[in-house]
Amino acid sequence: MKRxxxxxxxIAVAVSLVLNTGCWSSNEIEDLSVYVGLALDVAQESKxxxxxxxxxxxxxxxxxxxxxxxxxxxxTGKGQKQGGTSSxxxxxxxxxxxxxxxxxxxxRQFALRRDRPLIGHHLKVIVVSxxxxxxxxxxxIFDFVLRDNDIRPSCLVLVSHRNAFESLSTSEPGEIPxxxxxxxxxxxxxxxxxxxxxxxIKLDSRMQSGSSFxxxxxxxxxxxxKFSGAGIxxxxxxxxxxxxxxxxxEGLSWFSFDVIGGAVKTYAHxxxxxxxxxxxxxxxxxxxxxxxxxxxxxxxxxEGSLMEDWSFPEIPSSEEYMRELEKLFEKQVNKQIQQVLxxxxxxxxxxxxxxxxxxxxxxxxxxxxVKEDWDETFSSIPIxxxxxxxxxxxxxxxx
Amino acid sequence: MSGTSNSQKDQITxxxxxxxxINYMLGAGILTLPRTMVEAAxxxxxxxxxxxxxxxxxxxxxxxxxLCSRFQGQTxxxxxxxxxxxxxxxxxxxLVISYxxxxxxxEIRIMAETGFYLLEGTPSWAxxxxxxxxxxxxxxxxxxxxxxxxxxxxxxxxxxxxxxxxLSSRIFDIDHLRPVLGSGITxxxxxxxxxxxxxxxxxxxxxxxxxxxxxxxxxxxxxxxxTVPVVIYLITVIMVIGGLSINGLEKRxxxxxxxxxxxxxxxxxxxxFESLLLVIWIMQIFSTFTVTHYAASLGWSxxxxxxxRPFVFAMLPVIYLIAMVPKDINQVFNLGDxxxxxxxxxxxxxxxxxxxxxxxxxxxxxxx
Numbered sequence: 206m207k208r209x210x211x212x213x214x215x216i217a218v219a220v221s222l223v224l225n226t227g228c229w230s231s232n233e234i235e236d237l238s239v240y241v242g243l244a245l246d247v248a249q250e251s252k253x254x255x256x257x258x259x260x261x262x263x264x265x266x267x268x269x270x271x272x273x274x275x276x277x278x279x280x281t282g283k284g285q286k287q288g289g290t291s292s293x294x295x296x297x298x299x300x301x302x303x304x305x306x307x308x309x310x311x312x313r314q315f316a317l318r319r320d321r322p323l324i325g326h327h328l329k330v331i332v333v334s335x336x337x338x339x340x341x342x343x344x345x346i347f348d349f350v351l352r353d354n355d356i357r358p359s360c361l362v363l364v365s366h367r368n369a370f371e372s373l374s375t376s377e378p379g380e381i382p383x384x385x386x387x388x389x390x391x392x393x394x395x396x397x398x399x400x401x402x403x404x405x406i407k408l409d410s411r412m413q414s415g416s417s418f419x420x421x422x423x424x425x426x427x428x429x430x431k432f433s434g435a436g437i438x439x440x441x442x443x444x445x446x447x448x449x450x451x452x453x454x455e456g457l458s459w460f461s462f463d464v465i466g467g468a469v470k471t472y473a474h475x476x477x478x479x480x481x482x483x484x485x486x487x488x489x490x491x492x493x494x495x496x497x498x499x500x501x502x503x504x505x506x507x508e509g510s511l512m513e514d515w516s517f518p519e520i521p522s523s524e525e526y527m528r529e530l531e532k533l534f535e536k537q538v539n540k541q542i543q544q545v546l547x548x549x550x551x552x553x554x555x556x557x558x559x560x561x562x563x564x565x566x567x568x569x570x571x572x573x574x575v576k577e578d579w580d581e582t583f584s585s586i587p588i589x590x591x592x593x594x595x596x597x598x599x600x601x602x603x604x
Numbered sequence: 605m606s607g608t609s610n611s612q613k614d615q616i617t618x619x620x621x622x623x624x625x626i627n628y629m630l631g632a633g634i635l636t637l638p639r640t641m642v643e644a645a646x647x648x649x650x651x652x653x654x655x656x657x658x659x660x661x662x663x664x665x666x667x668x669x670x671l672c673s674r675f676q677g678q679t680x681x682x683x684x685x686x687x688x689x690x691x692x693x694x695x696x697x698x699l700v701i702s703y704x705x706x707x708x709x710x711e712i713r714i715m716a717e718t719g720f721y722l723l724e725g726t727p728s729w730a731x732x733x734x735x736x737x738x739x740x741x742x743x744x745x746x747x748x749x750x751x752x753x754x755x756x757x758x759x760x761x762x763x764x765x766x767x768x769x770x771l772s773s774r775i776f777d778i779d780h781l782r783p784v785l786g787s788g789i790t791x792x793x794x795x796x797x798x799x800x801x802x803x804x805x806x807x808x809x810x811x812x813x814x815x816x817x818x819x820x821x822x823x824x825x826x827x828x829x830x831t832v833p834v835v836i837y838l839i840t841v842i843m844v845i846g847g848l849s850i851n852g853l854e855k856r857x858x859x860x861x862x863x864x865x866x867x868x869x870x871x872x873x874x875x876x877f878e879s880l881l882l883v884i885w886i887m888q889i890f891s892t893f894t895v896t897h898y899a900a901s902l903g904w905s906x907x908x909x910x911x912x913r914p915f916v917f918a919m920l921p922v923i924y925l926i927a928m929v930p931k932d933i934n935q936v937f938n939l940g941d942x943x944x945x946x947x948x949x950x951x952x953x954x955x956x957x958x959x960x961x962x963x964x965x966x967x968x969x970x971x972x
Contacts, residue, residue, distance in 0.1 A: 405866075406848055
């Protein structure tokens, strides 16, 4: 009897093993909508939403924000209504817009609209419009995104000058705008107008630290995009308060993050163009504290090459001429730094240059005393700077 | 054969003992350690706290080894009556057993909670059930089975863990760890307490030492067993703070996991490493769970001088029920803090008293 029972049990276990292969709550990837981009705008109901609301399809909500998700790959056949403008070629993405006042609720509304639910594991880029960030604090806007366990903290965050959803569309066939935007930040070695990427986790730590910060600004026109300048977010409110333009950002880059590429263009006394390409740079923000007085000194030194010289007739690249040009480039960089410092201290009255970090590291006690009202304190702190540019080579041509 | 007398063949080597201590120490704590420490200390200097608490743990470990080596071949539960008499021995034994049960349950619960990342949608009982049953099967094999499995688990976890955590160096920023001692030494001291729960584990020597082949080398095993986790915790805390900054990690529930989620590596076979970390870490949680489950069952059986096996089965539902008591994750974390506190008194204080009493009452053999 016992043996018989054991036999039956064994069979039962074996059968249950066969029946239970696979994962408990697995979802086939074909049955999911993978979204790679998310754009957040102030509420702007789409035609579809206006249409359905006329038929009474609504739920209690305030229209506070519009979320646009970029989904890849689209359902073939029916998904092209909102896709790119190229009608012949199958688009590689679709953008879906919905409006509401809770991001998670909006996301769940998609479940009423498409058979394949959204999955956030592969979100690459979040673009938030400056208009929305002006009204609400980033802490509020990003609360869901930071809590959600699907969305990875490595996701990139950008701010858009105009509507954020525009930056998720393109007229180039085969291009997925979200991936394209995420790739742009890798070009820092070509331009010092790109700030080091701000991922969700960095955004979170900056918001928690209470200091003001920058987000790369993306500008869109005719379905094409450009990184241009950066949005400034005030530490006390986490709201958008203004923008640094490209020229400011260049100035900021010299002391606030390492310059590993770019182009410094200026004009020689005779009026022709000369351009310097920085290869590497070294910068130091040196805080000084004397009694209650805080001051900063910025030291920038850079090495690079003279990559363009429009002098006519050509002037040979002599040692003397190089020294002369170095002075001109230094003057230009000084101008850039001066302008961005002016904007930070007198226009927006925020510290987005990392001065607070240096003070915190070198003088932790002083920092503890001033950190509460740092942005205000900062705007009246004297800052001096010195720039040292070195032309180490002049490319393949030497005259 | 099992139960009362520790059978001759159920013995473990010195390195197996060290591995057992390491595997017990490396548990659920590492996933939350950076946060709990930073919350308490509010400074990036918490890595110094780890070094300090590591030293403290070494000292208490030394006391435990000293105590146990007076009673060769006997576990705590067996030699306790000799020192204190039956009644007090019973009380202490029950405390120690409850502690082991609680830690066991705690690990189970943490694993069920992190399932949120790895197996979203799978009911926690389904994860926990398989976990516990396999553990049960292992424990029935006795201490040598346990330690042989741990010997397999440890190198795997260490190698993968180090690879994964060192890959995070791409988001590491040394400025997040500076200034060193910027706010003085007091916050560093505050950071010691929360790190103690993660360092619980050395107390297994109270049981394991009795099974060692070469009990003279117990100190060696203890030192190795404590040093490895200290180094691992040190690396973890430094990398997490360097990667996320103290402001960034303070609000993350699982900072170590979030560190892994904060970068992607292109070009390697894997782009994302959090699942890898979780999978190998579940092995560590498993070993902590089994070793405590084992110790608790052994405690009962030796206290009552009964067969060991029924107690293993009996403890299974008890552990599960304790694991399900906390209503939400905050309660789980609070419970964890409580165990940390209890462990300090139970395994930092009590063995010292026992050692003194046994010396005074001339109980046990003097270690050569």
